[in-house]
Amino acid sequence: MNQDILDQLIGDPPRSTVDVGAIIARQRRRRRVATVAGAAGAVLAILAGVALAGGHPPSRTPAPLAASGTASAAPSASTGPAGFAVRTGTEAGRRQTLDDLRTALEQATRTYARGTAWIYMPDVPGEKRTPDGHPRMWTTTDPVSFEGRSGIASAGRKGGFYLSVRPTACVTGRSCSDVYSCDGTLTDCTATRTPAGLPVVRWMEKDPARGGKQYVFYIVQITLRGGANTLTLRAVNYFGGDASPVSAPTPVLTRTQLDAIAAAIADQISG
Amino acid sequence: MNRSEEDEFRAFVGVRMDRWRRAAYLLCHDWHTADDLVGVVVARLCRHWRRVSTADNPDAYAQRVLTTAWLDERRRPWRREHPAAELPDSGADQPDRAADRDRLIRLLAAVGPRQRAVVVLRFYFDRSVEETAELLGISTGTVKSQSARALEALRALAYTNGSQE
Numbered sequence: 144m145n146q147d148i149l150d151q152l153i154g155d156p157p158r159s160t161v162d163v164g165a166i167i168a169r170q171r172r173r174r175r176v177a178t179v180a181g182a183a184g185a186v187l188a189i190l191a192g193v194a195l196a197g198g199h200p201p202s203r204t205p206a207p208l209a210a211s212g213t214a215s216a217a218p219s220a221s222t223g224p225a226g227f228a229v230r231t232g233t234e235a236g237r238r239q240t241l242d243d244l245r246t247a248l249e250q251a252t253r254t255y256a257r258g259t260a261w262i263y264m265p266d267v268p269g270e271k272r273t274p275d276g277h278p279r280m281w282t283t284t285d286p287v288s289f290e291g292r293s294g295i296a297s298a299g300r301k302g303g304f305y306l307s308v309r310p311t312a313c314v315t316g317r318s319c320s321d322v323y324s325c326d327g328t329l330t331d332c333t334a335t336r337t338p339a340g341l342p343v344v345r346w347m348e349k350d351p352a353r354g355g356k357q358y359v360f361y362i363v364q365i366t367l368r369g370g371a372n373t374l375t376l377r378a379v380n381y382f383g384g385d386a387s388p389v390s391a392p393t394p395v396l397t398r399t400q401l402d403a404i405a406a407a408i409a410d411q412i413s414g
Numbered sequence: 415m416n417r418s419e420e421d422e423f424r425a426f427v428g429v430r431m432d433r434w435r436r437a438a439y440l441l442c443h444d445w446h447t448a449d450d451l452v453g454v455v456v457a458r459l460c461r462h463w464r465r466v467s468t469a470d471n472p473d474a475y476a477q478r479v480l481t482t483a484w485l486d487e488r489r490r491p492w493r494r495e496h497p498a499a500e501l502p503d504s505g506a507d508q509p510d511r512a513a514d515r516d517r518l519i520r521l522l523a524a525v526g527p528r529q530r531a532v533v534v535l536r537f538y539f540d541r542s543v544e545e546t547a548e549l550l551g552i553s554t555g556t557v558k559s560q561s562a563r564a565l566e567a568l569r570a571l572a573y574t575n576g577s578q579e
Contacts, residue, residue, distance in 0.1 A: 149538050152518040153436050160449045161435075163427055163456055167420060170460045266469055283468065290468055305465075313418050321416050 226411035229289070229308055229372050237282045237289075240308075244289055244408070245280050248306060251407035256297070256400045264294030264303055265383050278304065288318040294382055295395045302395040305377040308412075311370060320373045323364050337406040342366045345402055352381075356389040361398045363405045369414035376405045415463055423463050426472065427456055434480060440534050441484045441527075443519045454483040477539055478549045481531045528552075529564040536561050 227243035230236030252259060262275045273279050278293035291306035309320035325332035329346035337343055345363040352358050359380040366373050378394035378401050381387045396404070415423065434455060438448035458479050459466055466472050522530055528550070535546040536557070543561075547554045 146538050146540060149440065149518075150436060153439060156432070156435055156439065157445050159431060159435060159452075160446070161431065161452050161456060163424060163431075166453065166456050166460055167415070167423070170457065171415070266465075281468075292465075313416050317418060319416060319418060 226413070228413045229367070231282075231287050237286060241280050241282065241289055243411075244291070244306070244308065245278065247408040247411050248278060248291065248404070251404040252295075255403040255407065256295075256396055259295050259297040259395060262294040262296050262301065264292065266292070278306070280306070283318045285317045288320075295378075297395050300391045300395050301382050302390055303377075303379040303382055304394075304396065305375075305379070307375045308367070308372055309375070310372055311366070320364070320375060322366060322373060337365060337410055339410040341368065341406075341409050343402070343406065345398065347398070352389045354389075356392075358389060359393055361394050361396065361401050363398075363402050365405055365409040367409055367412050367414055371414060372412075374405060374409050374412070376401055376408075415460070419463060419467070422467060423460060426467075427459065430473070430476065434476070437477075437534050437538050438480060438484070440522060440538060441481070441530055443523060451480060451483050455479045474541075474545065474549060477535065477541070481535060481550060485527060485531060525564045529560045532557055532560045533564045 226247070227240065230240050249261075252261075260275070261278050263273050263279075265272075278291045280289065280291040282289055288307060288309040291304075293304050294301055295304045296302075307320065309318055311320060311322050313319035323329060323332075323344045323346070325334045325344060325346070329344075330348060332344065332346040335343045335345075343363065343365050345361075347362065348358075348360040350358040350360075357380075361378040362375065364373050364375045378396040380389055380391050380394045382390040394401075431452065434452045435445075435448055438451040439445060442448055442451065455476055459472075459476060466475055469475055522533070525533070531550060532546060535541045535549055536543070541549065543554050543557045546561075547557045550557070
């Protein structure tokens with residue numbers, strides 16, 4: 144028995160009733176259904192008291208996160224000099240950019256989310272297992288974007304974490320990132336700036352999960368110097384690939400921690 | 415999903431749509447339900463396209479969604495199969511492809527949903543024992559035994575049906 148025999152036995156299928164365009168439109172509508180609550184003002188007030196920080200001398204040696212310690216340190220309001228550029232022109236440049244991003248991410252997380260640890264997070268079946276201790280990072284095949292994903296654990300909880308640095312200019316066939324704004328379509332959205340003045344948009348998304356639970360996404364996007372790229376971080380409350388069950392009521396990283404980590408990374412990128 | 419991602423998504427789905435529909439039909443034996451299952455696959459891919467598109471094996475992901483959507487579908491009370499001691503009388507076979515298809519459907523209907531998923535992944539998607547085990551979240555031993563049992567049942571039924579003609 145093989146595919147050809149089965150195809151012959153099945154014969155000609157009737158016309159498909161799967162409307163891909165309608166499905167895309169439905170997904171788009173879902174994302175746009177936002178409730179920008181009056182809480183935005185309260186969130187702004189909270190944010191005003193929480194400085195998005197940088198000011199950490201970039202370490203050039205990736206180091207694993209501290210395995211123990213207390214929860215988040217309050218971010219300090221200082222700006223550091225831009226430490227590295229996003230370089231996509233050469234393989235060596237891309238590799239260096241990945242190293243720099245990983246270094247900045249691990250440094251910032253160690254500072255603002257003490258007690259957390261990077262752990263291997265499975266995604267799709269058959270993928271190669273990578274060691275704990277560092278987020279997995281790679282460049283897209285375009286190759287114009289930089290991506291990262293990892294499990295993150297703290298105090299017996301675990302969740303997922305995603306990073307991307309993508310161009311803001313969308314060219315057909317290449318990856319890119321929409322530049323988001325708090326235009327009423329994003330939930331709990333706040334627009335602010337890093338201490339270095341870079342535009343920050345942070346919001347959250349919720350989706351229903353099994354058993355009455357909810358998938359929770361904390362998202363922060365910073366437009367990097369020059370406006371050619373964005374840095375986006377996502378903390379999620381599930382662990383693994385799609386359809387993985389909810390692993391905790393909320394992501395391991397708090398929104399404040401995620402904002403601080405994003406700002407610390409962005410302020411080190413020269414553009 | 416921006417425009418370039420949407421184009422990429424449409425191309426990915428377009429190339430695979432026929433294969434997914436046929437596989438879904440093998441699982442559920444009903445083109446309407448098959449299209450429902452493929453609709454679930456397309457919606458999940460669309461929702462998580464940014465993650466899926468950067469995954470090492472998006473095809474495996476889609477096949478996993480299809481088979482798990484099918485198995486989930488079977489667990490719903492209004493979809494649950496009602497086992498019977500004897501297969502319903504389906505009339506005499508006609509000597510054409512439609513009769514072959516009917517016989518295939520009857521043969522597949524005679525094995526359980528998970529065995530059917532194993533058969534589709536192993537023999538329609540050409541997945542290895544190990545890949546099938548990963549996709550269904552079961553052990554390789556279970557895949558081997560279920561595919562062997564399914565094939566044995568299919569062969570036995572094929573022989574029985576054939577000898578009745």
